[in-house]
Amino acid sequence: xxxxxxxxxxxxxxxxxxxxxxxxxxxxxxxxxxxxxxxxxxxxxxxxxxxxxxxxxxxxxxxxxxxxxxxxxxxxxxxxxxxxxxxxxxxxxxxxxxxxxxxxxxxxxxxxxxxxxxxxxxxxxxxxxxxxxxxxxxxxxxxxxxxxxxxxxxxxxxxxxxxxxxxxxxxxxxxxxxxxxxxxxxxxxxxxxxxxxxxxxxxxxxx
Amino acid sequence: xxxxxxxxxxxxxxxxxxxxxxxxxxxxxxxxxxxxxxxxxxxxxxxxxxxxxxxxxxxxxxxxxxxxxxxxxxxxxxxxxxxxxxxxxxxxxxxxxxxxxxxxxxxxxxxxxxxxxxxxxxxxxxxxxxxxxxxxxxxxxxxxxxxxxxxxxxxxxxxxxxxxxxxxxxxxxxxxxxxxxxxxxxxxxxxxxxxxxxxxxxxxxxxxxxxxxxxxxxxxxxxxxxxxxxxxxxxxxxxxxxxxxxxxxxxxxxxxxxxxxxxxxxxxxxxxxxxxxxxxxxxxxxxxxxxxxxxxxxxxxxxxxxxxxxxxxxxxxxxxxxxxxxxxxxxxxxxxxxxxxxxxxxxxxxxxxxxxxxxxxxxxxxxxxxxxxxxxxxxxxxxxxxxxxxxxxxxxxxxxxxxxxxxxxxxxxxxxxxxxxxxxxxxxxxxxxxxxxxxxxxxxxxxxxxxxxx
Numbered sequence: 001x002x003x004x005x006x007x008x009x010x011x012x013x014x015x016x017x018x019x020x021x022x023x024x025x026x027x028x029x030x031x032x033x034x035x036x037x038x039x040x041x042x043x044x045x046x047x048x049x050x051x052x053x054x055x056x057x058x059x060x061x062x063x064x065x066x067x068x069x070x071x072x073x074x075x076x077x078x079x080x081x082x083x084x085x086x087x088x089x090x091x092x093x094x095x096x097x098x099x100x101x102x103x104x105x106x107x108x109x110x111x112x113x114x115x116x117x118x119x120x121x122x123x124x125x126x127x128x129x130x131x132x133x134x135x136x137x138x139x140x141x142x143x144x145x146x147x148x149x150x151x152x153x154x155x156x157x158x159x160x161x162x163x164x165x166x167x168x169x170x171x172x173x174x175x176x177x178x179x180x181x182x183x184x185x186x187x188x189x190x191x192x193x194x195x196x197x198x199x200x201x202x203x204x205x206x207x
Numbered sequence: 208x209x210x211x212x213x214x215x216x217x218x219x220x221x222x223x224x225x226x227x228x229x230x231x232x233x234x235x236x237x238x239x240x241x242x243x244x245x246x247x248x249x250x251x252x253x254x255x256x257x258x259x260x261x262x263x264x265x266x267x268x269x270x271x272x273x274x275x276x277x278x279x280x281x282x283x284x285x286x287x288x289x290x291x292x293x294x295x296x297x298x299x300x301x302x303x304x305x306x307x308x309x310x311x312x313x314x315x316x317x318x319x320x321x322x323x324x325x326x327x328x329x330x331x332x333x334x335x336x337x338x339x340x341x342x343x344x345x346x347x348x349x350x351x352x353x354x355x356x357x358x359x360x361x362x363x364x365x366x367x368x369x370x371x372x373x374x375x376x377x378x379x380x381x382x383x384x385x386x387x388x389x390x391x392x393x394x395x396x397x398x399x400x401x402x403x404x405x406x407x408x409x410x411x412x413x414x415x416x417x418x419x420x421x422x423x424x425x426x427x428x429x430x431x432x433x434x435x436x437x438x439x440x441x442x443x444x445x446x447x448x449x450x451x452x453x454x455x456x457x458x459x460x461x462x463x464x465x466x467x468x469x470x471x472x473x474x475x476x477x478x479x480x481x482x483x484x485x486x487x488x489x490x491x492x493x494x495x496x497x498x499x500x501x502x503x504x505x506x507x508x509x510x511x512x513x514x515x516x517x518x519x520x521x522x523x524x525x526x527x528x529x530x531x532x533x534x535x536x537x538x539x540x541x542x543x544x545x546x547x548x549x550x551x552x553x554x555x556x557x558x559x560x561x562x563x564x565x566x567x568x569x570x571x572x573x574x575x576x577x578x579x580x581x582x583x584x585x586x587x588x589x590x591x592x593x594x595x596x597x598x599x600x601x602x603x604x605x606x607x608x609x610x611x612x613x614x615x616x617x618x619x620x621x622x623x624x625x626x627x628x629x630x631x632x633x634x635x636x637x638x639x640x641x642x643x644x645x646x647x648x649x650x651x652x653x654x655x656x657x658x659x660x661x
Binding site: 075079080081082107108109110111112113114117118119120160165166176178179 | 220316
């Protein structure tokens with residue numbers, strides 16, 4: 001088993017790669033839909049990273065109330081597909097994309113769990129922190145490793161909303177991750193192929 | 208680039224269809240969904256599908272019924288049955304009915320990823336296999352056995368009829384007349400075309416080696432037999448075995464072969480187990496088998512066993528009307544192989560080709576054209592490119608017949624230089640090489656301009 005201490009343990013913004021993407025009109029909305037208290041500094045880190053990578057503005061959205069029908073009492077998990085549908089309701093006009101972050105464990109009916117879900121070429125994405133803490137020493141464990149995983153998964157799911165599919169290039173943030181070790185093996189950036197494709201997709205989408 | 212893999216998700220629950228198709232689309236697959244059996248069958252009939260993920264429990268037509276129908280409509284598609292309520296019985300039934308796998312929901316993401324990857328690889332191999340088989344069949348169809356001669360057309364008709372049967376075919380003819388090509392075309396047109404075509408050249412091996420090559424051997428059958436090996440008869444099971452140069456096999460092997468043809472079973476060298484095979488035999492030789500029988504060197508009973516349908520390919524000198532057609536066909540093939548634009552041969556070159564007797568037949572014609580294609584500088588091959596004609600050497604002597612490639616190159620360069628009055632740039636352009644290369648070749652071949660006679 002891979003020792004987590006061998007991966008990059010500290011958050012280092014200089015490692016995030018940015019490319020000459022066109023300035024993105026509108027904003028990417030971030031929404032905390034967790035059960036626990038929102039970690040302001042964590043969301044702040046995500047926000048900064050997204051702004052840098054996607055060359056855009058971000059806004060934080062706060063909504064009250066629970067998500068209807070998302071919780072499955074048998075599985076004791078939340079349906080990411082139901083959350084996605086709910087997330088897209090009543091989006092602000094300037095919302096280009098919306099990314100929800102939650103501490104709830106997510107699932108889709110055929111899989112035991114998912115780290116997140118996104119609409120391919122759509123507007124919504126959701127990422128769960130529940131399993132990203134695994135093998136990182138729990139909640140009080142290794143915060144650098146956990147943050148890195150979260151940033152990677154946020155970038156990954158947002159990449160899908162821009163139309164990027166999974167990438168076969170080793171280390172690319174768009175590689176499929178089935179375990180936290182898969183997440184740890186990836187870089188916190190798009191590979192060159194995905195970066196170029198993302199630029200094209202953005203131009204196609206009309207920036 | 209490989210074609211996109213197409214996956215159909217069949218489930219009566221909308222949320223399952225939506226989430227599973229979304230998950231698969233993220234991998235770049237083309238995904239469509241169907242809520243029930245009838246819709247699935249409609250989609251199967253409409254277009255091609257590589258993988259079907261089918262829920263077991265659905266109202267109306269259940270997953271197993273969908274599987275049964277899908278196997279009939281799209282037998283090449285891989286079908287996976289998914290269920291939340293696994294029982295051993297349904298799993299066994301699904302697998303018996305031809306399902307690729309049986310998955311119990313929910314699955315681990317890694318498990319699903321691996322299964323889909325395996326399926327995609329399997330489907331790609333399947334597709335590649337079908338394409339290769341098609342390409343092979345295309346390469347050896349009867350249309351490629353070119354001829355305008357009525358005699359050849361009659362032979363092709365006979366071969367086509369023979370192809371449909373299971374009878375042994377004996378192909379006779381001089382070297383280079385296309386015996387192997389005809390054997391492959393017969394196989395490609397036969398009901399066995401999906402089986403293997405296995406070729407053995409009987410003249411190339413010693414008696415012991417040929418015996419082991421044909422029938423295989425058990426481990427330890429002889430000094431070098433370190434492992435058990437299948438012979439060509441076993442390899443050709445379900446297909447065709449082509450025995451080339453059959454006139455050259457030893458009396459012992461003639462007897463062994465006779466037994467296999469009669470019994471359709473044999474033993475490996477050093478083995479005791481009787482092995483049954485279903486093989487169609489095509490034998491060929493450039494020797495006069497009837498004469499060998501009369502001389503007592505070839506078994507008469509084997510001759511009659513082989514000589515069920517005999518096809519004698521005439522030599523090229525007896526069907527010279529085919530030469531222009533063959534030249535066009537061969538140059539077309541060479542153009543592709545050499546990535547060179549070969550338009551044809553000049554009238555003078557064609558006259559030269561028609562004037563020869565071609566003892567090496569079509570193979571020799573192909574060799575001559577290949578040499579011409581290498582040394583020729585333009586799209587139209589000239590007599591001088593072919594290396595066949597009688598010319599005056601640069602020393603005034605006569606040069607005749609086939610020459611080595613170097614000789615042809617030397618002569619051709621000299622001719623081009625003379626035509627261009629030893630202008631190196633113009634000559635290099637005409638030859639399609641750069642000036643430095645031309646200087647090197649002039650030096651290597653020791654070429655010199657003739658002295659002007661005052």
